[in-house]
Amino acid sequence: MPAHFFKSKQTLKEWVLQISLLIGLGLVFVWLGHQTWMNLKSRGIQSGFDFLFDPAGFDIGETTWIDFDSAESYWVAFAVGLLNTIKVSSLGIAFASLLGLALGLAASSKIWVLKAICRTYIELIRNVPLLIQLLSWYVLWVEYLPPASDPLILLQSLFISQEGLSFSGWVWMIPINGTFMDGHLWWNTPVVTPDGVQSALNASPEFLSILMALSVYTSAFIAEIVRAGIASVPKGQVLAAQSIGLKSAQVNRWIVLPQATRLILPPLTNQYLNLIKNSSLAVAVGFPDLVSIGNTALNQTGRAVECITILMLVYLVLSIVVSFLMNHLGHGFAFKK
Amino acid sequence: MIQKITFGLLCMVLSLHCFAGKTLESIRQKDQISCGVNTGLAGFGAADSQGKWTGLDVDICRAIAAAVLGSAEKVRFVPLSAPQRFTALQSGEIDILSRNTTFSMTRDAAMGLHQTAVTFYDGQGFMVPARLGIKSAKQLKNATVCVQSGTTTEKNLTDFSRANKLDVKPIVFEKLEAANAAYFSGRCKAYTTDASGLASIRSREAKNPKEHVILPDLISKEPLGPMVRRGDDEWFAITKWVIYGLLEAEEYQITSANIEALKSTSTDPAVMRLIGKSDDMGKLLGLDKEWLAKSIAQVGNYQEIFERNVGEKTPLALKRGLNALWSNGGLQYGMPIR
Numbered sequence: 001m002p003a004h005f006f007k008s009k010q011t012l013k014e015w016v017l018q019i020s021l022l023i024g025l026g027l028v029f030v031w032l033g034h035q036t037w038m039n040l041k042s043r044g045i046q047s048g049f050d051f052l053f054d055p056a057g058f059d060i061g062e063t064t065w066i067d068f069d070s071a072e073s074y075w076v077a078f079a080v081g082l083l084n085t086i087k088v089s090s091l092g093i094a095f096a097s098l099l100g101l102a103l104g105l106a107a108s109s110k111i112w113v114l115k116a117i118c119r120t121y122i123e124l125i126r127n128v129p130l131l132i133q134l135l136s137w138y139v140l141w142v143e144y145l146p147p148a149s150d151p152l153i154l155l156q157s158l159f160i161s162q163e164g165l166s167f168s169g170w171v172w173m174i175p176i177n178g179t180f181m182d183g184h185l186w187w188n189t190p191v192v193t194p195d196g197v198q199s200a201l202n203a204s205p206e207f208l209s210i211l212m213a214l215s216v217y218t219s220a221f222i223a224e225i226v227r228a229g230i231a232s233v234p235k236g237q238v239l240a241a242q243s244i245g246l247k248s249a250q251v252n253r254w255i256v257l258p259q260a261t262r263l264i265l266p267p268l269t270n271q272y273l274n275l276i277k278n279s280s281l282a283v284a285v286g287f288p289d290l291v292s293i294g295n296t297a298l299n300q301t302g303r304a305v306e307c308i309t310i311l312m313l314v315y316l317v318l319s320i321v322v323s324f325l326m327n328h329l330g331h332g333f334a335f336k337k
Numbered sequence: 338m339i340q341k342i343t344f345g346l347l348c349m350v351l352s353l354h355c356f357a358g359k360t361l362e363s364i365r366q367k368d369q370i371s372c373g374v375n376t377g378l379a380g381f382g383a384a385d386s387q388g389k390w391t392g393l394d395v396d397i398c399r400a401i402a403a404a405v406l407g408s409a410e411k412v413r414f415v416p417l418s419a420p421q422r423f424t425a426l427q428s429g430e431i432d433i434l435s436r437n438t439t440f441s442m443t444r445d446a447a448m449g450l451h452q453t454a455v456t457f458y459d460g461q462g463f464m465v466p467a468r469l470g471i472k473s474a475k476q477l478k479n480a481t482v483c484v485q486s487g488t489t490t491e492k493n494l495t496d497f498s499r500a501n502k503l504d505v506k507p508i509v510f511e512k513l514e515a516a517n518a519a520y521f522s523g524r525c526k527a528y529t530t531d532a533s534g535l536a537s538i539r540s541r542e543a544k545n546p547k548e549h550v551i552l553p554d555l556i557s558k559e560p561l562g563p564m565v566r567r568g569d570d571e572w573f574a575i576t577k578w579v580i581y582g583l584l585e586a587e588e589y590q591i592t593s594a595n596i597e598a599l600k601s602t603s604t605d606p607a608v609m610r611l612i613g614k615s616d617d618m619g620k621l622l623g624l625d626k627e628w629l630a631k632s633i634a635q636v637g638n639y640q641e642i643f644e645r646n647v648g649e650k651t652p653l654a655l656k657r658g659l660n661a662l663w664s665n666g667g668l669q670y671g672m673p674i675r
Contacts, residue, residue, distance in 0.1 A: 044567040045427060045449035059495045061481070061506045070495045135515075142524040162523055163481075205524065206508060283486070284515060286508040292486065295420045295511060299487035302448035304424050 036305060051301045052078070058296055060288045062204055074297050081293030082314060088210055088289065089276045089318075095215035096222055096275060097268075103219060104226025105252065118223065125220035131281055134213035138285040141205035148196030159190045159197045165208060166190040166199035206287040210279065218275045225267045229260030261333045269326040273319045280315075290314060360432050360565070360572035361405070361623060369411050372398035373431035376416040376513060378534060379541040380647040380655075381437045381457075390414045393646040394435040397456055397563055400632040400642075401433065401579045404624055409635040418512055419487030423448055426566055433576055435563040437531065439489045444564070451573050454580040455562045458659035458668050460555030461493050462532035464539060467550045469526065474554040481506045483525035485516045490530050493557040517542045531559045533647065533655060540652035575622050582629040584671025585611055586638035588662055593637040596630060611674060618674055629674075639669065 010018075040047045052075040060068045064083040068076065107118040125133075142162055146152055151161035157168035171188045190199035203211075233256050241255045282289040291311060298307040364370050374382035374394055382392040390412075399409035415431050426434045427449050437459075438444075440452040463482075465471045474497070484490050486509045498505045508525055510516035517538055520528040528535065532555060539546045562580070565573050586592075589608050591599060600612055609615040612630040619628035636642060643660060647653045661667025 040449075042568070043427060043449040046447040057495060058491045059498065059505070059507050061508050070499060139518070139522070142519060142522040147523065283509075283511045286483075286510045286515065286519060288509060292509060292511070295486050296491060296509065299420055299423070300443070300492060302423060302443060304427075 040305065045302065047303060047305060049303075049306055051297075051303055051306070054301075056297070056300075058300065060293065061286075062207065062288055074301070077293050077297060078290070078310060078314075081288060081290040084288055085276075085279055085282075085290040086318075088207065088214065088282065088287070089279045092211055092214035092218065092275050092279065093272050095211070096218035096271070099215060099219035100222025101226055103223035104230065107223055107227045108230045122220045122223050125216055126224075130213060130217045130278055131284060133217055134209060134281055134284060137212050138205065138209040141209055149192070149194050151192060151197055153192075157189070159192070159199070161197060162205065163196055164202055164204045166197045166202045169201050171200045204287070206282070206285050209285045210282040210287050210289075213281075214275050214278060217278070218271055221271050221274075222268065225264050225271065226260070229264035230256055232263050233259045258333065262330075265326060265330045265333065269323050272322050272326065276318055276322065277315060360569045361575065364405060364432055368406060369413050370398060370402045370405065370433065371413045371415055371431040372402075373415050373417045373422055373425050373434040373436050374398070375436045376418055378437060378513065379537045380533070380651060380653045381537065382414075382416075382435070383541075384414070384416070391646065393457060393642055394437060394563075396636050396642045396646065397435050397580065397583075398433060400583060400636040401576055403631040403635045404579045404582075404619075404628040405575065407625075407631055409632075419485055420511060422487075423450065426450060426564060429566070432572070433563050433565055437534065437561045438564055439531075440560045440562060440564075441489060449567045450564045451567055453563045453565060453573065453576045455560040455668075456580060457533060457561040459531040459533050459559040459561055461490055461529060461557040461559055462535055462555050463552045464520075464528045464535045464549050465526060465552065466523075467548050471527075471550075471552065474527075474552050474556065475501050475503070477505055477527055478503050479505070480526040481508055481524070482527045482529050483508050483510065483516045483520040484529050485509070485513050486511050488530070489557070489559065494529055497556040531561070533561075533653070536653045536655055537647075540654075546652075571623060575624065578622060578672075578674070579629070579632060581671040582611065582632065582674055583636075583639040583642065584662070584669055585674050586629070586633050587640040588664065588671060591633055591638060592641060593634055596634050600630070607675075616675075639671075 037047070053073050055071050056074050056077040057070050058077070059070050060077065060080050062084065063080050064087045066076075066080065066083065068080045103118050103121065106114045107122065109115060141164070145160060145162045148161040148163040151159040151166075153159055159166040168187070168189050170185045188200040190197050190201075192198075237255055237259070238251055241251045246254065279289055280291040283292040283295060286292075294307045294311045298304050301307075372395075374390065374392070377383045378392070380392055382390065382394040384390050395414065398412050398414070402412045403409040415425065417425050417431075417434075417436060422434055422436055422438065423444070425431050434450075435456075437457070439459075440455065444450055445452050463474045463477065465477075471477065480503070482494060482505050484494060484507050491507065491509060494505065494507055497503070505527075508519060510519065516528070519525055521542060521544075528538070530538070532551060535551045539549050539551065543549050563576055565576055589605070589611060591608060591611060596612060599608060600614060603609055603612070603614070606615060610618060612633070613619065613625075613627040617626045619626045622628065637645070643657065644650065647655045649656065657665070657667060659668045661669065663670040
């Protein structure tokens with residue numbers, strides 16, 4: 001609670017007003033909850049969150065970090081969906097930021113061709129609906145890439161096919177008789193077989209489509225934010241920096257970007273929040289994110305109010321956490337008084 | 338889909354009267370039945386290029402409209418995806434859900450819905466590209482399988498996979514269209530849904546239907562039929578009895594072609610009852626005497642509906658099989674109208 005809250009001299013009238021507003025709001029929510037409960041009851045729709053501890057009974061095609069078995073309960077299924085959402089969102093935020101920063105810098109450059117290319121990219125990407133871009137990426141992966149028995153191989157370590165991407169890398173596991181068991185670091189190399197690519201490190205086309213769609217789409221907005229942030233730094237400062245002999249990269253690194261960041265961060269936070277929420281489109285291409293799992297749970301159990309409530313709360317918490325982190329980061333860049 | 342579900346939930350939360358009291362009254366007031374159908378499943382519910390809806394599920398709604406409102410055209414079709422359908426019915430957006438929906442205990446007992454009568458007996462099957470040479474669903478070890486979300490299919494697939502230790506990997510799509518696209522592009526090794534659905538998808542979506550085979554294994558029982566909301570027994574009875582009436586009409590060989598003639602010539606008491614020439618059966622349901630006669634004249638009996646939409650002369654080329662009348666060795670058994 002801010003310190004001035006106590007210091008401010010509020011009159012009794014103001015106190016009464018504010019408290020009654022709070023009570024009024026509370027009553028509205030209680031009334032809504034009660035109405036919902038009564039309506040569900042009168043329509044013979046069973047309700048409650050008890051179903052979360054029942055066995056889910058459905059499989060999830062793709063999991064992150066934890067394995068899922070259909071005998072596990074619904075809440076584990078929700079957790080798996082959440083982890084998938086977190087995976088695609090965090091990677092999406094990382095790629096969108098890098099791409100957006102590069103594009104923003106390029107769009108601010110003096111080289112005309114570079115600038116024109118970036119402008120075209122930005123305008124093209126941000127004006128086409130995300131869902132259409134997502135479906136296009138997906139069609140591109142599954143329709144136009146070679147089958148897994150004959151993949152496109154880049155640098156002997158990236159295997160690209162209709163069934164996704166397999167790549168070389170270290171894995172903290174060793175296979176023993178087909179079961180995986182903790183072991184030492186082990187170098188994974190994909191192997192092409194007639195049945196497809198065998199590899200411990202894979203990314204499915206569903207995951208790649210949603211990741212690429214989110215990264216590319218959001219990068220266009222971030223690029224604009226970066227460009228605006230850079231443009232806000234007075235030209236005199238750049239000239240001054242150049243006059244003391246800094247190179248162009250140094251000017252960016254030490255003079256322009258630190259100042260631009262202060263302006264960039266708040267709208268950037270919005271973009272990150274948008275990206276997280278947009279990741280719910282994953283269901284369109286069959287990636288089992290939180291919404292996809294929620295949909296399935298909703299349909300297996302018929303608990304629509306409960307499932308939608310869980311979805312809303314989880315996205316709310318995710319968004320609050322991200323904006324908290326970003327605000328915290330923002331304090332580091334603020335002008336120190 | 339979220340918008341539709343949210344709308345439904347808002348109705349429940351705010352207790353807005355998204356539907357007003359008795360369904361039959363509100364239908365008469367609107368002079369129209371709102372019927373939830375598939376977004377596009379050839380043979381069951383699909384709109385053609387002129388926007389005209391056809392299909393077995395669609396015809397059931399038309400038959401009910403004819404019985405209740407006198408005209409088979411007085412139906413508003415609401416295309417629904419699998420996850421949307423129950424909320425749409427619960428919230429009152431539609432009066433009846435006729436969308437190749439499987440009857441199951443959870444749906445009947447816990448979701449505020451009533452299952453009416455089975456219009457199509459089906460079972461879940463698999464479709465695979467013919468070139469893979471797969472002969473049985475049990476050969477689908479570690480296979481990726483395309484499936485639509487919000488269906489009983491997802492759970493059946495998991496059960497089958499566990500029971501046979503297949504470890505199949507489902508890829509779940511919200512929209513039927515997306516699931517179709519993923520399968521036909523080769524992303525999934527197999528596609529699973531009700532066998533009739535597979536036939537429909539193969540006939541309509543495959544570049545060359547001969548390149549895909551539907552495996553003989555049926556892994557579940559899928560009795561499909563319309564559902565209505567709970568709490569309105571009158572409307573529940575009407576939907577049920579129109580369907581039984583269409584089955585009875587087939588049994589007594591009353592068709593859209595001969596019904597006019599039968600009205601003046603028939604002396605069979607059962608036939609006369611069905612076409613409203615003797616006892617007034619319609620008034621028991623709050624309908625007029627010729628309720629069923631109008632359905633049969635405008636839409637046809639069960640056999641006509643079946644043959645027109647999914648029968649052997651259609652691209653789906655389904656045999657009557659389980660859907661033959663009980664007297665012909667099938668399961669379709671119209672409860673007696675008397």
